[in-house]
Amino acid sequence: MNSLNTTSTTSRKSTTSNTQPIRAVIIGANGYGGVELLRLLSQHAQVQIVSVVSRREAGKPISAVFPQFYDQLIDHDGQPLCFSAMEAVDWAGVDVCFFATPHGVAMRQAQTLLDKGIKVIDLSADFRLKNQSQWAHWYKETHTAPELIAQAVYGLPELNREALKTATLIACPGCYPTAIQLGLMPLLKTNRLLQTPIIIDAKSGVSGAGRSANTAMLMAERSENFSAYAANGHRHLPEIEQQLSIMAGQPDKPVSVIFTPHLLPIHRGIHATLYAQYQKAPEDIHNVLSQAYAHEPFVSVLPIGHHPETRAVRGTNQVQIAVAYPPNTDYVTLLVVIDNLVKGAAGQAIQCMNLCFGLPETTGLRGIIAI
C-alpha cells in the first residue's frame, strides 16, 4: 500500500502526542487544490497521508508531475510517493477523505465513505447550495445525493465553528465566496448595511481556473493582460447570495449582490473590493470589523489608510481586510485579500478538518509567513 511515512520526510512532524495521526486520503490530487492539500497536509504534524488519488496520473510518482515534491515525499518503503487509482485505495483505518475534484464527483461517492465512518471534506461545489434545483441550474446536472445536502456543514469556520466540530460532511466554500463573506459578515450580522445591492468586484490569479489544458488560459494569452469574465452571471453567485442572506439573518430573502470576477496575471491570490451602503455611523464600521475578528487567528483587520496586497498572504491561510470611506457618500469600501488555494480552498479545508477532529484549529496552518 502506498502510504506516506510522515516521520521520515519532514523533521518537523512530531509524533510525541499520544493520539493517533489522522489518516487521510486525497481524491483529485492532480489539480491545484489537490496539490495544495498535499503540500499543507505533508507539513501537518497530526496527519498521515494514506493515498493520493488521481485517475489520470495513477501509478506515476507525484514528483514526476509536480517537481516541487521531488525528494520531499516518500512512502513506507522509502520510495517516492505515487498517485494511486481509486480502486487501489485501502479504506480500512482511513479517517477522512478530501475531494479536490470538479463538481459532480464527491456527490457520487460521499455516501459510501460516510457509511464507512469516514468523514468527507469536499472542496467542490457539490454540497454548498441548500437549494438542489438551484444547484442543478448552475451546474447543469441533477444532484445525485440531495439527501446529503442538509447534512453537509458549510465549511467557513469563522461562521460555523460549532457546527463544524461535529460535522461528518463538510462543503468547503468557493474561493471568491470566502473572501466576500469574511469581508461582510460582521456588518451583516450587526445590521449595519442597507438593503441596496452590494457590489463585489473580485480579481483572482490564474490558478483559480484550474489545470486543464485550455487555450484561453495559456500564458501566451494571459501574460501582460487583464479582463473580466462571467460578468452576466457566475456560478458563485447563488452561493454568495445564500451565505450573505444567512449572515443577514434573512435566509429566505436574498441579499442583493452584483458580482464581477476578473483574471489577474499572477499565479495565486484573490483581491475582492466590496462596496456597500451603510446605515449608522461610518467610523463605527472599522471598529465592528476589528472587534469581530480580534480573536480570529486567521483574519486581520488593517489600520485605516492601509491597502492589503495579495502577496502579503500568499501561501498562507491568512485573510487581510481594510476599510475605506469614499468621500461624500454613505458607502463603505472593503478590501479583502486571501490566497485562493489556501484560505480559498485547501487551507480552509484543513482548518475545518482540525475542528471536526478536535484539534486546535490552527494546527498546521499558523505561523507560515507569506512569500
Added chain:
Amino acid sequence: MNSLNTTSTTSRKSTTSNTQPIRAVIIGANGYGGVELLRLLSQHAQVQIVSVVSRREAGKPISAVFPQFYDQLIDHDGQPLCFSAMEAVDWAGVDVCFFATPHGVAMRQAQTLLDKGIKVIDLSADFRLKNQSQWAHWYKETHTAPELIAQAVYGLPELNREALKTATLIACPGCYPTAIQLGLMPLLKTNRLLQTPIIIDAKSGVSGAGRSANTAMLMAERSENFSAYAANGHRHLPEIEQQLSIMAGQPDKPVSVIFTPHLLPIHRGIHATLYAQYQKAPEDIHNVLSQAYAHEPFVSVLPIGHHPETRAVRGTNQVQIAVAYPPNTDYVTLLVVIDNLVKGAAGQAIQCMNLCFGLPETTGLRGIIAI
C-alpha cells in the same frame, strides 16, 4: 539645433502633401507619457519633432536612455537625436508644445508659449479642473495661471470635438477619467441612469505610476502582487465628478461616484469596471452605446457576452467597451479597456492635436493593431 529629420528616419512619413508639417516640441520627454508622445509623433506623417526637452537628461542621446529608439531617431545632421535643455529650444516656427510633465509645470509656462502663438497641449492635470480652489486642494499648491483655466478646452474629442477644433490650450484628461467617461457618456447624456452613486473599480498597469525611483513601485514589490490604492480619495475624483456632471447636463450638481483604483502587475493598460443603476429598459443600454459610438473611429462596443481585455488595445488609441447585465438587479455593468499611455495620454493628445490643426482626426493613430 536639434531637430528630427523626419524623411530620413521612417519610410512611411510622406511629405507629398503641400502643407508644412506641424513643428512640435515635447517637454518632459523622459517620462512614460513623453516617451509615448515621441514614439507616436515620430510615426506621424504630418509632424516634425523640433525638440525633445528633459532637464535631467539634457544632452544625452534619447536612445541612451530609451533603447527602443536606437537607430530610429536621427536629426538633421544624421546624428542620434538628443534631449535638449529648455533654454536651448528655438521657438521660432514652433506650432505646438506638448507638456508631458508632472502637475505645476505647464501652468507656469503656458502663457509665454500662447503669447508666441504656439498651441499648448498639456498632459498634466494643470488645466483639467474648472474650480481652481478644488485644484489647489488636491494638488497642494496655488494655481499660478487661473486666468487660463477658462480658456483651456478639456481634451476628450468624443465629447468636445467642436471646441477642440479651435482650441489653443488643451487640457488632456487623466487616464482613468478617459476610460470612465467614455463608458458612461452615452448613458448620462440620454438620462438613462438614476442618481445613485456610480461605482468605479479601476485597475491600471504600473506605467501609470510614472518613472520616478520609488521602492513601492519596484518590480520586486509589485511582481506577482495586486492591491488597491488611494481608496479613501484619489486626485482623479474631482475630474471624474466634474466631467460626469457636465455629461449629465448638471454641471453644478456633482454626479455621485465612488472610485477605487488598483495596481495591476502589467506594464500598460487600464480596465475600468463601472456599476450604475439604470432607469428605462436595460436592453436599451447596449443599443444606446453602440449607436453613440457607431461612427467614432477609436471606440468599439463589443457584442453582448464579450469581455474586453487590456492587451487587445495595448499600444493603440482604441477603446473597447462591453455591457453586462448582472442578474436580478437594475444595474448595468460596463467594462472599458484602454492603453493608459495612448488613449489615456499621448494618443489622445495627438488626437486633439489633429483636430486643432485641421487634420483628419485619426492621422497617425488609426490602423495600429495591438500587441
Added chain:
Amino acid sequence: MNSLNTTSTTSRKSTTSNTQPIRAVIIGANGYGGVELLRLLSQHAQVQIVSVVSRREAGKPISAVFPQFYDQLIDHDGQPLCFSAMEAVDWAGVDVCFFATPHGVAMRQAQTLLDKGIKVIDLSADFRLKNQSQWAHWYKETHTAPELIAQAVYGLPELNREALKTATLIACPGCYPTAIQLGLMPLLKTNRLLQTPIIIDAKSGVSGAGRSANTAMLMAERSENFSAYAANGHRHLPEIEQQLSIMAGQPDKPVSVIFTPHLLPIHRGIHATLYAQYQKAPEDIHNVLSQAYAHEPFVSVLPIGHHPETRAVRGTNQVQIAVAYPPNTDYVTLLVVIDNLVKGAAGQAIQCMNLCFGLPETTGLRGIIAI
C-alpha cells in the same frame, strides 16, 4: 469572396503608387505567427490580403477569436473579415501565399501553388534543411516534396539578399536560428572564431511555443517560473549547424554548437547569449560587427558596455546586438535580442516578400518603435 478592403481600414495605406498591390493569402492564421502576419500585412501599403485561412476557425470573424482586430479589418462589403476554409480560397490573381502552419503542411501544398505562379513563403521548418533525411530524423516523418528543397531559398535577407530577390519558394528561418545567425555571421564570415564549440544559451517568451492547449504552457504553470527545455537536443540544432557552417564557408563540415533554449515568463521576445572563442584581436570584434551591419536597416550594434533588452525591440523587426569581453579569456560574449514573432517569424517573412517582389526591403516594417 472574403477580401480585405485595404483603403477603408487604415488611413495610412496608400494606393497612389501605380503598381498593383501584392495579393496575399495567409494559411494557418489562427496561430501566433499567422496573427502577426495579419497584423503587419494589414499595415503594409502595398499588400492586399485576399484570404485568411484557418481550418479550425473557418467562417468565424477574425475579431471573434483575436479581439485586437475588432473594428480593424473589414472586407469589400464592409463586413468584419472572417477566416476562410482552404477550399473557399479563390487563387486567381493571388501573388503570394504565406504558410504559418506547423511543419508538414507547406511541403504538401507548395508545388500546387508554385505551378499556379504563386510565390510561397513558408514560416515552418519544411524547407529549411538541405538534408532531407536529417529533416526526417528531427521532424519524424518523410519529406513529401524533397525535389523542392533545393529550390527553396533560406529566408535570411542579411545573408541571402540577392537570392531572395529572385526566389519563388522561401523557407523562413526559425526564431532562435535568426538571432543566433545574426549575432555570429560577421565573425564567421571573417574567420575570427576558433573551431571550438560555440555555446548558445537562448531564452524565449511563451508565444514561441504556439497556441495549442497544453497544460505545461498554462499561465498557472509558467507564471513566476523559469526553466530550460530540450537541453539534450532541440529541432533547431540542425538548422543552426547548417547555417553557421555555410557562413563559415564550410558547408560540409558542421560548426560545432551547443544550444540550450529556455522559457521566459513573458509574452514575446528572444534573448540569445552566445559564447565563442576568437582568434585575432578582441577589440576588433565590435568593429567587425558594427561595420558588417552599418547599412543594415534592421540590425543595430550597441556601444560597448550596453546590454540589449527584449522590450526594446518588442513588436518590431529590429535586432539589437551587443559585444562583451569576459575578463581573462579569449572568448567573446554576444548578446542578441529580437521579437520572436516579428524578426523571428512574420516580420522576416515580409522582409523576404518585399525583396522577391522588388519593393524597398523595409516597406511596412521600418519606423515602428517598440512597446
Added chain:
Amino acid sequence: MNSLNTTSTTSRKSTTSNTQPIRAVIIGANGYGGVELLRLLSQHAQVQIVSVVSRREAGKPISAVFPQFYDQLIDHDGQPLCFSAMEAVDWAGVDVCFFATPHGVAMRQAQTLLDKGIKVIDLSADFRLKNQSQWAHWYKETHTAPELIAQAVYGLPELNREALKTATLIACPGCYPTAIQLGLMPLLKTNRLLQTPIIIDAKSGVSGAGRSANTAMLMAERSENFSAYAANGHRHLPEIEQQLSIMAGQPDKPVSVIFTPHLLPIHRGIHATLYAQYQKAPEDIHNVLSQAYAHEPFVSVLPIGHHPETRAVRGTNQVQIAVAYPPNTDYVTLLVVIDNLVKGAAGQAIQCMNLCFGLPETTGLRGIIAI
C-alpha cells in the same frame, strides 16, 4: 527591550527541548535578505529573535513596512515587533548576529561582536574573498578587518561542513556562486572536467537586486522584459573563481570561468546553466552528481531528461540539478535552480547557524514545499 516571544506567535515552535533557544539579532532587516531571515527564523523552533535592526526604519512596526508579518510577530508585551536602532540593542545573552547588510558594514562591526563571544553570520561579501586586495578592487574600498578574513569560514555547508561546526565568523556565499558551486563541485573534486573555460549563463529574479529605489528596477522597466547585465565582469566573478579553484584542488591557479548574469521578470529564483568540457565517460557524470548528493538533505539530482524549474524550489532551501548531454560534443550542460533569497542567502545562513550551534543541520529548513 524589544524581543520576539516565540511561543505565542507560532504554534509549531516547541520549547520542549532542554536547550535554551539560540538568541539572535538581525542587522539590516529592511532588505529582502533580512526579511527572509526574519521569516525563516520566526518559524525556527530553536531560535528566539531578540532584535531586528534597521537604521532607516527604527521604531516602526515591522508589519508597517512588510505587511506579510501583520499579526504574525509580537514581542514579550504582546505588541507588534518593531525595528530597533543599532544603539538600542542589548547584546547581553545574544548568541548570534546576522548581517543582512550591504558590503562594508559587517567588516566594521564583526570584531566587536566576536569579542563579546557572539557568533557572526554575514550575508554580505565582506569576508568571502581570501585575497583582500582583490576584494578592494571589486568593492571599491579598503577592507577594514583584513585580520578576520582568514578566520572567516566560507558558508557553503556541502563543502565546508566540518569547518562550519566550529566557526565563529561565517561568510555566506553569494547567490549565484551558491548555485554554480553546487552544480560543479562533484565534477571538479573528481577531476572530470578539462581546463577549458567553464561557461556560466545565470538568470535571477529581481529580488536579487535589492530593495533600493532605482529606476532601472521599477516594474515599469522590467515587466515583460529580459536582459543581461555586467557581462564585462561581475563582482561575483572572483568569488566563483576562488571557490571553483579550491574545489578543483588548485587554489592558486584559478579555474577559468565566463559568467553572464541576466535579470528575469520574476520575484525570486535563480537558474544557472553551466557548460563544461569533460574528460572520462559522459554517462558517468550524472552518476557522479547523484552519488555525491545522495545524502545531502537540500540537494536533489533529477533524472536524465528532466529540466528543473525555479518555482519548484521557490521559498525553500532546496537545490535541484539536472544533467544534459548536448549531442556531438564532449561538453556537459548542468541546470541548477535555487531560490536566491533562501539557499542563496537566508536559508543557507540558517543552515550554517544550525551547524555552528550543534543543531541538526536541517532544523527549521526541511519539509517546506515550494510555492
